Amino acid sequence: MNFYHILTKRGIMPILWYGVAVIAAPFLFAAQKPLTQAAQGTFSGDYVIYRDYSWKSPTWIGFLYYDDETYGTFIHTPDKNSTVSILFSGTAEGTKLSLTGQQIISPITPDDTFAVNYLMTLLPKLYEVGTFPRPKDEVYGAAAVQAHIEEFGGAVDLRFQSFVPLFHLTSMTGAKKELILELTEIGTIQGSSEASFYGYSPAEPKTAAAAFKADKKAQKETVSVSGIPLLLDSQWKKIADNSFLCGNTAFLTVSSIALPPPENSSSLTQTEQLIRILTGSSQYAKVLLPYTVITGTADTFTLTQSVYDVESKKVSKDIKRCIKNKNGTITVISLTVESSAYHAEQAYFDRLFP
Numbered sequence: 001m002n003f004y005h006i007l008t009k010r011g012i013m014p015i016l017w018y019g020v021a022v023i024a025a026p027f028l029f030a031a032q033k034p035l036t037q038a039a040q041g042t043f044s045g046d047y048v049i050y051r052d053y054s055w056k057s058p059t060w061i062g063f064l065y066y067d068d069e070t071y072g073t074f075i076h077t078p079d080k081n082s083t084v085s086i087l088f089s090g091t092a093e094g095t096k097l098s099l100t101g102q103q104i105i106s107p108i109t110p111d112d113t114f115a116v117n118y119l120m121t122l123l124p125k126l127y128e129v130g131t132f133p134r135p136k137d138e139v140y141g142a143a144a145v146q147a148h149i150e151e152f153g154g155a156v157d158l159r160f161q162s163f164v165p166l167f168h169l170t171s172m173t174g175a176k177k178e179l180i181l182e183l184t185e186i187g188t189i190q191g192s193s194e195a196s197f198y199g200y201s202p203a204e205p206k207t208a209a210a211a212f213k214a215d216k217k218a219q220k221e222t223v224s225v226s227g228i229p230l231l232l233d234s235q236w237k238k239i240a241d242n243s244f245l246c247g248n249t250a251f252l253t254v255s256s257i258a259l260p261p262p263e264n265s266s267s268l269t270q271t272e273q274l275i276r277i278l279t280g281s282s283q284y285a286k287v288l289l290p291y292t293v294i295t296g297t298a299d300t301f302t303l304t305q306s307v308y309d310v311e312s313k314k315v316s317k318d319i320k321r322c323i324k325n326k327n328g329t330i331t332v333i334s335l336t337v338e339s340s341a342y343h344a345e346q347a348y349f350d351r352l353f354p
Contacts, residue, residue: 040132041268041276046165047072047197049185053178054152061181063123064189064197065166068092073119074106074198084108084115085198088123097127105198121151130167131160132267139294139301140272152180163272163279170289183289187281196283203286203308205315212249212341214348225254228323228333230353250337252352256329271298271322274330278303278320284310287318299324306339317342321353 047064057079064072069092074085085106090099099120108116129149133141141162149156155175160168164186172181189197218233225242230252236244243253259270268276275294281287285307292305303320321333333353342349 040168041162041272042165043188045189047185047187047189048164048166048169048183049200050169050181051179051184051202052181054180058202060184060200060202061119061122062197062200063126063166064194071123072198073123074200075115075119076200076202078202082112082115083199084112084119086116086119088120090124092127095128095130097124099124125149125151126167126169129158130169131158132168133160133162135162135269135272135298137297139296139298140269140275156180163268163275165276185281185286185289186276186279190282193283203288203315204313205308206313208314208338208340212247212338212345214345226256226331228254228331228353230254230333231351248338249341250335250349252333252335254331254333256325256331258329261328269298270330271301271324274322275303278322279305286310288315307336315339317349319349 042065044066045064047062049060049062052059052061052075055077057077059075059077061076062072062074066072069089071088071090072085073088074083076083083106085104087103087105088099089101090097092098102116102120104116129145129147131143131145133143135141141160143160145158145160147156147158148154149172152172153174157173157177158169159171161170162168164170164183169181170183171179174180184202187193187197215233215235218235220231220233223230223232223238223244230244232244232252236246236252239245240253242255243251245251257274259273261270279287279289279292288306288308292303295302295304300321300323303318303322305318307316307318308314309316317337317339319335319337323331323333325331335349335352337349
């Protein structure tokens with residue numbers, strides 16, 4: 001049964017885009033496709049999600065990379081309880097992506113026609129303006145580009161970061177510096193998490209009162225783990241050779257990891273690979289990228305971000321100091337603190353490690 005008959009059986013006619021009927025091509029889902037890598041460090045299953053401020057109601061859009069010819073997309077407007085999800089096929093030549101087919105994989109109504117056409121227009125446009133900046137001495141590549149996008153009123157400013165997959169876009173602002181698109185999440189689908197991508201819902205954090213107060217009289221102690229001095233006190237309990245707990249408020253650990261040499265794995269540098277991993281969301285936890293701050297150099301950098309737990313709806317402050325070693329490994333000092341406790345006692349937590 002072809003796509004036309006599938007639509008008409010549901011009482012829906014094929015969507016017309018600029019007066020041309022779009023006929024679907026067959027698609028295979030990620031589990032059935034071989035792992036592929038785009039030319040600029042994007043792998044099968046990588047996705048990006050943006051808050052789209054061009055809509056009157058709060059709206060989010062997502063793009064999922066299967067391979068160079070297959071992309072998944074959605075547009076979600078919670079206030080209207082509306083989600084439109086579409087698979088697109090296309091062919092790429094240089095910076096141009098020409099769509100050759102679509103498969104709508106969510107229930108739709110005639111009211112969703114605009115959303116379908118919007119995704120159909122936006123995917124090739126973002127592909128065209130996508131920029132992959134390369135780092136010099138910085139932690140990662142970053143770039144700011146001006147472009148003309150008629151769909152968003154003309155002149156826009158675009159910002160890019162190299163560790164972000166697909167288009168590498170982090171934000172789009174208009175002529176009056178108003179936000180149009182803002183990157184909220186990146187990640188990689190794993191097994192059943194493909195359904196969580198298409199069934200995306202934004203973070204709705206619960207506000208919690210700070211329950212932790214640093215004890216100024218606590219006995220201080222410097223503990224060395226893998227040569228890293230940790231400035232702890234008696235409020236911390238050692239639970240492993242490299243891990244410590246501060247009640248139910250904070251967790252501190254030191255670990256060493258090895259990443260494959262960049263020339264054998266992707267066009268990302270080793271540092272960019274690590275940042276991609278550490279900033280990635282999952283179906284259980286969302287890294288809230290608008291609040292992510294990265295400072296330092298490619299050899300020693302600090303990643304500070306807010307992480308939303310999907311089940312508890314609580315936000316934690318997550319701080320990771322990453323130190324590149326001479327043997328190619330990377331030492332990661334990781335501190336996770338309940339968010340309100342961190343803000344109440346920030347000076348105390350910031351001094352725990354160098």
